[in-house]
């Protein structure tokens with residue numbers, strides 16, 4: 001009989017820890033869920049009396065938090081206390097690409113994971129189930145186990161891998177009705193018992209047949225593999241988008257045509273200015289690094305091509321703006337509609353917009369940004385992070401607007417970088433009247449009605465369609 005869980009702690013109150021724990025607390029009112037983080041400001045925001053001010057924008061999330069917070073969902077910076085009291089500890093801290101030392105630019109930086117493991121080892125006095133929620137290289141559980149089991153204080157640990165598959169912008173929907181929940185554990189009886197305890201938590205709202213159980217290594221590797229396959233589809237359709245632009249084929253028609261083949265399927269075939277987000281690039285680089293470290297050159301090269309194609313797509317979008325605007329954007333105003341890496345999120349990590357902006361700034365363009373959910377400080381911090389130029393220069397050439405019409409006023413061109421629905425409903429005649437002529441639109445998201453805009457007078461370039469004459 002698996003032990004019934006009553007107290008859960010989650011280390012890391014970010015894009016994954018916050019929403020996943022909020023949903024567990026919502027669905028299991030008899031389980032106390034405490035989410036902890038070192039970042040005081042983030043925890044304060046999760047505890048903000050006005051639930052609309054929680055630090056992550058996700059449709060439906062404030063309702064879930066509003067329902068459970070203070071009842072059985074708590075946010076705190078007291079990490080030791082939460083570890084001490086919990087039976088199950090989720091580790092949901094960031095695992096970014098390493099920026100130093102061996103594996104720099106490729107491998108996952110596991111220092112935050114190791115710190116968590118050491119903290120658990122130091123604090124725990126009773127047996128714990130430790131769950132890897134963060135995305136990790138295959139065999140990380142071995143290292144976590146080593147750290148935990150060598151403390152010699154008599155505490156027994158079981159390590160489970162329970163990777164998260166939610167996508168931002170649809171996190172609550174994905175958590176309420178996941179395609180699957182994946183849990184990996186040791187094949188020993190104790191491992192299987194721990195695994196069953198966690199299965200029982202999810203089974204409160206997820207149909208049993210959607211809860212998959214595997215060994216630890218399959219679970220860890222499945223997460224990297226899922227992201228690699230998804231990103232590969234985007235790079236594949238983006239590769240074809242360039243060929244479409246040269247041949248008169250329309251990439252959205254090609255995508256529709258192949259997507260109706262049930263073996264291919266219609267999802268994740270939307271050509272774009274390039275995928276962004278905190279996961280795809282990081283996880284594929286990690287996969288490439290792991291393959292190289294096992295000496296699997298062809299395997300590594302194969303997956304690396306997904307990233308190479310994505311970088312090419314971002315760059316060629318920027319190059320096309322320069323080329324179309326008579327080979328110079330120096331001193332011209334280019335309005336960016338969207339900065340987030342996809343719609344319905346305020347997350348900008350690895351957003352294509354950052355790299356397109358950087359390329360245009362090299363060409364001395366002035367950039368006017370409007371995004372419904374991204375504040376100005378975030379835009380500047382994303383550009384400063386690249387360290388291409390100093391902060392003053394970024395501030396000098398980039399202006400962030402709170403009104404899209406102001407952002408587009410007097411612009412030579414508009415670039416659509418994020419597929420926010422509201423962009424479709426703008427008064428495009430009004431925008432056209434306020435712009436320099438010819439007025440160009442570069443739609444990197446297949447969002448706008450090309451025919452209607454052309455009728456108004458715009459010169460429209462939609463990614464994956466024949467270029468503007």
Ligand SMILES: NC(=O)c1ccc[n+]([C@@H]2O[C@H](COP(=O)([O-])OP(=O)(O)OC[C@H]3O[C@@H](n4cnc5c(N)ncnc54)[C@H](O)[C@@H]3O)[C@@H](O)[C@H]2O)c1
Nearest residue numbers: 012013014015016037038039092093094095112134135164
């Ligand atoms: N963002 C996503 O959509 C997504 C989806 C699936 C999986 N993942 C994976 O989940 C993990 C977390 O991603 P995220 O987007 O939530 O990251 P995030 O940066 O939003 O959140 C991580 C949090 O962990 C905190 N933290 C780090 N070390 C800590 C420590 N020792 N003690 C307490 N708190 C600590 C940080 O302060 C931060 O608030 C990553 O491995 C990521 O790859 C992310």
Ligand SMILES: O=c1ccn([C@@H]2O[C@H](COP(=O)(O)OP(=O)(O)O[C@H]3O[C@H](CO)[C@@H](O)[C@H](O)[C@H]3O)[C@@H](O)[C@H]2O)c(=O)[nH]1
Nearest residue numbers: 164165166167168234268269270272275276277279341342
């Ligand atoms: O047809 C498509 C689909 C997506 N994208 C882009 O790809 C990026 C990633 O989108 P998406 O996967 O929807 O969002 P993420 O929140 O990054 O979610 C991915 O990464 C998460 C973190 O690991 C996983 O949990 C999810 O399953 C996985 O979809 C975004 O820039 C999208 O605009 C396209 O360009 N075309």
